[in-house]
Amino acid sequence: MKKKFELIQYIAAIYRHQTAVLNHNITESGITAGTYPFLVSIERDPGLSLMTLSKYLLIDRATTTKAVTKLLKSELIEKIPDDKDKRAFNLYLTPKGEDACKVIKVEAADFLKEMIKGIPEEEYLQTINTLDQVLKNIKNMHNEIKRG
Numbered sequence: 001m002k003k004k005f006e007l008i009q010y011i012a013a014i015y016r017h018q019t020a021v022l023n024h025n026i027t028e029s030g031i032t033a034g035t036y037p038f039l040v041s042i043e044r045d046p047g048l049s050l051m052t053l054s055k056y057l058l059i060d061r062a063t064t065t066k067a068v069t070k071l072l073k074s075e076l077i078e079k080i081p082d083d084k085d086k087r088a089f090n091l092y093l094t095p096k097g098e099d100a101c102k103v104i105k106v107e108a109a110d111f112l113k114e115m116i117k118g119i120p121e122e123e124y125l126q127t128i129n130t131l132d133q134v135l136k137n138i139k140n141m142h143n144e145i146k147r148g
C-alpha cells in the first residue's frame with residue numbers, strides 16, 4: 001500500500017486545519033489557537049515563569065513572550081514579580097482569563113470528540129503513544145545537534 005503523505009505532512013496538515021477550526025470556534029473568547037496552549041498551561045500551573053512555560057510547551061522564548069504579551073494586553077493573565085528573583089515574574093490567570101478557560105475547555109473537548117470520531121479508543125491511544133515516541137526521538141536528535 002502506497003502512503004499518500006509522510007508523517008510530517010500529516011502532522012502539518014492536521015495542525016493547519018485544527019488551528020483554522022479552533023480560531024473560528026473560540027473567537028468570542030478573545031483567544032486564538034496560538035495563545036490557547038499558553039493560557040491553559042498557566043491555568044494548570046498557576047505562577048509558572050516565562051522560562052518554565054517555554055520549556056513545558058517546547059516553544060522558544062521569543063514566541064512565548066509574544067503570546068504572553070497578547071494575553072497580558074487582553075487582560076486574561078497577569079504577571080507578578082517573583083519573591084525570590086526580582087528580575088523574574090510569575091504568570092497567573094485573571095478572573096477574565098478563568099472565564100475564558102472554562103469556555104475554551106468545553107470547546108476543546110467537543111473539538112477533540114469530533115476530531116477523533118470513528119476511531120476506536122485503543123487505536124487513538126496507540127497513535128498517541130506512537131507520536132509520543134516520535135517526539136522523544138526527535139527531541140533526542142535535536143539535543144544531539146545542540147551539544148554539537
